[in-house]
Amino acid sequence: VTAYAGAVGQRPGAVVAGGTGMIALGTDLRSWRRADGWGHLLGDSGGGAWIGRAGLEAAMRAHDGRRGGSAALLARLEAVFGPAPELPGLLYPRTDRPAVLASFAPEVAACAGDDPVAAGILREAAGHVADAAAAVCPEAGADGEPCEVALTGGLFRMGDPLLRPLREELARRLPRARVVPGSGDPLTGALVIARALAAGDLLLPRHPTLLGVPGDGPARGFEQETTEQDS
Template sequence: MDDTVSADAATHVLGIDSGGSGVRVGVAPADIPGGSAAKPLTWSSATPAGVGDRGIDAAALLARVLPAARELLRQAGARRLGAVCVGAAGMATLGDDLRARLPDALADAFGVRRLALAADAVTAYAGALGQRPGAVVAAGTGLIALGAVPEDRTARRGGTDGAYGTEGAGAGGGVAAGGGAGIGWAADRTTDGLTAARTTGGQTTGDRTPDRLTTDRTTGGRTTDRLTGGRTTDRPTTDRLPGGWRRADGWGHLLGDCGGGAWIGRAGLEAAMRAHDGRGGGSKPLLARLEAVFGPAAELPGKLYPRPDRPAVLASFAPEVGRCAAEDPVAEGILRDAARHIAEAAEAVCPRLESSVVALTGGLFRMGAPLLTPVREELAARLPGTRVTEAAGDPLDGALCVAAALATDELRLPRDPGLLTVV
């Protein structure tokens, strides 16, 4: 698509959020990423986008969002759109029809020449952290963790401890320069398949850092490197950090989503059924809540298994686990296990920067203290010194943030065929 849009035309941007709980559309000024101080104009539907043979049904989605977008643009007094971002659950695996149809359809409808297609995890990230480097755990019915190092960032190797610091943050970034900041992926692989160093107490150990160098130790600002035969270098050198995404989990309720709403709900229902049978590990309080919500326990399989929305049904029981946790050790244990899974996912994707941030977003965290307290404890143990924060915004805010950055040529979030493409 031709990406030339005049400054006069790019007055507003359009964000579309298509998720498991429905579809939302938002319009905001183009020159303020994420919208203005006032809330963006929005439209929402509780009906999720349909899925057909080609994945997410683009025609059906367009039939719903185009009239809503036109009305929002009219209310906003927008002359023309500068950019659009569509964030959709399943974009990577179910987005073929969207990628084929949306560019021309949106160009015909609004004259827009800049379009970003993103996985909902990316828009959740952008809504939570903007374009800052860090990690986001998005937890609702499912769970996914996403970490990012924005593109066009510069790393300094050397400084006070020979690890990596950052010079300058990309647009929207909030990380200050610092020669002694350690950087690397917290898990065993970086986005290019290399093994990242683990940083502990300012010292870096491991097989390879992201630029294929390994720092053994530092003394007085001097760096020792195995791959240079033990030679030391007094001068910090500057390398380009590979911007990229790192994902953990998000594999669905059968293969993963560990610690998410469906996972917690299923564990709670299993404990209830154990109590019903008289087996060990059961919970009578959870059994009572099962029967209050679903009816007789013995009838639950017949009600649950035929449902096409089983993950959502399982997740609907997660709040009951939270309500029982204060007085039921089994429910409390389920949430502690969930917190461990959540922290493991965050640890796997969090880039080690001087001011790393982990943001928590999604409806599951509205459970409050029964889940948030053990999550924060686990994160403090696994990522000491990393700040944990609530998300600044939601996935629709993130779609608007991406669209605004795209409209103003300031998009620094990494491009990725499965996560974020620009056409």
């Protein structure tokens, strides 16, 4: 929610926050809609860990001689992690597996210009991200204003290898949407929400888990404690 407020403000729209994981959130200012953000085992499709895992899988396919492998990605796997047969033993015991997988995503992007397998992984990732954005983007309002879709997070610093197919997918699935870079980060969004609360003009909808406001139910004690500290 803070990423949404930082990227879009208090307007209807959608935000896709991509990094190691991937989540999309949208609102028409009446309710929230969420897509993905379910972690690297159940979702986060198109995020950094997803891209890195797909790249490593293609590398292992090349090592085995199976169809769909990529010699270029195999070379990058061995440069980063060492011999391919040792990768499972290095990866599986790690408690930070999503971050390790995501660390390989830039290698996929670096290979995409010359390697069709790497390029295909990024096209598929773009499709997943566009699916999530389409699932949460509110319908155009009565004034016909298009849905604003903001992209925020380190995933999109991957540049054109991902952004080019992503723009194409968003244009196909959300032809009336306007894709913009996030204008602010989650810290900026937290300040937007705080200022709106102080002024009494919070437009973003309350939600039991996504946006709880001090003074609503159990959060009352927090509001009182903060007031006492400030005074």
